[in-house]
Amino acid sequence: MPGTHGPSVRNSPVSSLGPRREWTRRLASRFRFEWRHRARKDPYRLNHDARTTTTPALRIIPREQHVISRKNISKAALRVLYRLNEAGYQAYLVGGAVRDLLLGGHPKDFDVATNATPDEVKKLFRNSRLIGRRFRLAHVVYGPEIIEVATFRGTGEEEGEGDRHIVDGRIVRDNVWGTIEEDAIRRDFRVNALYYDISDFSVRDYVGGMQDVEDRVLHLIGDPATRYREDPVRMLRAVRLAAKLGFRIDAAASAPFAELGPLLADAAPARLFDESLKMFLAGNGLKSFHLLERSGLLKFMFPATARALKRGDEALRALIEQGLANTDARVAEGKSVTPAFLFAVLLWGEVRDLAHTWTTKGMESAAAWDRAAAQVVGEQCQRVAIPRRFTLTMEEIWSLQPRFEQVQRKRVFRLMAHPRFRAAFDFLLLRAAESPAIRELGQWWAHAQQLPHETLAAALTGSAPQGPAGEVAAVPSPRKRRRRKPAGKSGNKSGSKSDPA
Ligand code: ATP
Ligand code: MG
Numbered sequence: 001m002p003g004t005h006g007p008s009v010r011n012s013p014v015s016s017l018g019p020r021r022e023w024t025r026r027l028a029s030r031f032r033f034e035w036r037h038r039a040r041k042d043p044y045r046l047n048h049d050a051r052t053t054t055t056p057a058l059r060i061i062p063r064e065q066h067v068i069s070r071k072n073i074s075k076a077a078l079r080v081l082y083r084l085n086e087a088g089y090q091a092y093l094v095g096g097a098v099r100d101l102l103l104g105g106h107p108k109d110f111d112v113a114t115n116a117t118p119d120e121v122k123k124l125f126r127n128s129r130l131i132g133r134r135f136r137l138a139h140v141v142y143g144p145e146i147i148e149v150a151t152f153r154g155t156g157e158e159e160g161e162g163d164r165h166i167v168d169g170r171i172v173r174d175n176v177w178g179t180i181e182e183d184a185i186r187r188d189f190r191v192n193a194l195y196y197d198i199s200d201f202s203v204r205d206y207v208g209g210m211q212d213v214e215d216r217v218l219h220l221i222g223d224p225a226t227r228y229r230e231d232p233v234r235m236l237r238a239v240r241l242a243a244k245l246g247f248r249i250d251a252a253a254s255a256p257f258a259e260l261g262p263l264l265a266d267a268a269p270a271r272l273f274d275e276s277l278k279m280f281l282a283g284n285g286l287k288s289f290h291l292l293e294r295s296g297l298l299k300f301m302f303p304a305t306a307r308a309l310k311r312g313d314e315a316l317r318a319l320i321e322q323g324l325a326n327t328d329a330r331v332a333e334g335k336s337v338t339p340a341f342l343f344a345v346l347l348w349g350e351v352r353d354l355a356h357t358w359t360t361k362g363m364e365s366a367a368a369w370d371r372a373a374a375q376v377v378g379e380q381c382q383r384v385a386i387p388r389r390f391t392l393t394m395e396e397i398w399s400l401q402p403r404f405e406q407v408q409r410k411r412v413f414r415l416m417a418h419p420r421f422r423a424a425f426d427f428l429l430l431r432a433a434e435s436p437a438i439r440e441l442g443q444w445w446a447h448a449q450q451l452p453h454e455t456l457a458a459a460l461t462g463s464a465p466q467g468p469a470g471e472v473a474a475v476p477s478p479r480k481r482r483r484r485k486p487a488g489k490s491g492n493k494s495g496s497k498s499d500p501a
Pocket of ligand 2: 097
């Protein structure tokens with residue numbers, strides 16, 4: 001209800017002004033005007049103090065006034081919604097799916113909110129399982145598709161009401177069931193708190209999400225600092241969603257980043273790994289990276305990357321940007337992408353610099369690279385838990401880099417046969433901005449791979465390895481080769497198989 005939730009003038013600083021009555025009266029009436037005025041412009045603003053708001057203002061947008069069509073909702077999600085509804089429960093599509101459908105996008109997952117408890121959902125769907133401790137919910141499984149069904153969560157402010165645990169302002173368990181109104185205000189952004197009602201195909205808007213979709217802005221629900229303290233990952237979600245949707249982050253929602261960013265150090269590293277995949281491997285990686293850096297949050301997630309970039313390493317910046325742009329392009333083409341390549345890109349600067357430091361101090365090259373990789377990965381995994389299978393690949397990609405400089409015959413073929421050759425070679429190409437020598441090296445290896453095995457072997461026989469630039473001439477130019485029939489074996493055994501970002 002516009003204007004009913006605002007801080008009353010009685011509670012404003014005006015009341016402490018004491019005897020200066022007339023002045024106070026005038027000031028108070030100006031305040032009243034301003035609050036009324038603001039409330040009219042932004043009726044939901046006063047719900048910012050969401051935790052103390054009991055009934056948010058509801059706006060129902062009927063079917064004919066919005067663009068969501070059942071054609072664009074997955075069959076599985078529709079089945080879940082209908083079944084719940086027919087069993088007498090409320091059932092809504094909610095969250096990112098509603099937001100994305102309103103924006104004309106194609107949601108990748110569909111979440112359902114209901115007043116049925118997880119146990120009731122379990123009874124209703126044989127193809128379901130209950131998951132989660134922090135947030136208990138049901139997964140209803142239709143082949144490869146999983147529909148997440150969550151019971152409305154309450155604010156649970158009264159003591160002893162259900163199972164919510166808050167430690168140092170942070171929500172560590174949240175299983176208090178509530179009404180749809182309560183469920184709406186405990187979501188993160190207003191645009192994420194829209195409910196598509198399967199019973200009449202309307203959209204229910206409790207917090208002004210519809211207006212924000214139109215204005216292309218992300219407002220946090222409630223007091224931003226409180227909401228970030230409850231869950232610091234919301235700061236990263238703001239950045240990620242702004243990048244994905246092309247929305248701006250409301251000033252009040254980005255203002256606490258500098259002060260509260262350090263709280264990300266306490267966020268679960270496994271969760272930050274998931275979040276970083278959504279950020280960088282979902283098609284908006286470059287934009288997300290830029291926003292993350294600009295918002296000052298990069299250093300809390302990838303300290304080594306932020307440090308290297310702060311040193312003004314422009315070649316590293318070019319490498320990262322190109323790596324992310326390539327990844328985005330692959331995602332857009334529906335090709336696969338691997339986290340290992342991407343994390344190798346992000347952390348390269350620090351690994352390379354450490355390895356150089358130690359080799360110049362006299363450490364043997366392979367040992368220096370191993371130690372540098374171990375140190376950087378070790379530090380990174382305290383923030384973002386990159387699974388071992390990826391860190392192993394990253395370490396291989398890095399440690400193969402110096403081997404590209406060794407272009408003697410045996411070594412060339414051994415490197416080409418390495419299972420990570422393709423990824424390491426693509427990584428070498430990304431490093432082109434580091435120096436002209438590296439660019440030439442990349443070209444040399446690109447040519448070398450196109451040559452038939454015998455031609456390459458002949459070209460390398462007897463060639464004295466003098467470093468990258470000198471060796472390019474040792475390989476016949478690709479133009480000469482094209483006149484011959486390919487001899488079949490290329491020497492690049494892993495070539496087409498491996499699939500770097
Ligand atoms: P995406 O497009 O990445 O799926 P999303 O908004 O759907 O974006 P999900 O992680 O799928 O993100 O979350 C689904 C919904 O759950 C959100 O739209 C939001 O309503 C709610 N939600 C998710 N994370 C939080 C959080 N940390 N705090 C409050 N609400 C959250
Ligand atoms: Mg989602």
